[in-house]
Amino acid sequence: MGKALMGFFRNQPHTKPDRDLPLVKIDSLNIVNYAGETRLIWFGHSTFLLQTQ
Secondary structure, three states, X not given: OHXXXXXXHOOOOOOOOOOOOOOOOOOHHHHHOOOOOOXXXXXXXXXXXXXXX
């Protein structure tokens, strides 16, 4: 348990992306009328929408 706690508080390499992740603002009409490829939309915290054809 002690080893696990020490690992939690140490800096870990490769935990942040090298560049900013792309951000696209969409509205409800964009979600309803979407006809493209499969996509994953993150609404916040733990809510996702997976759209497929």
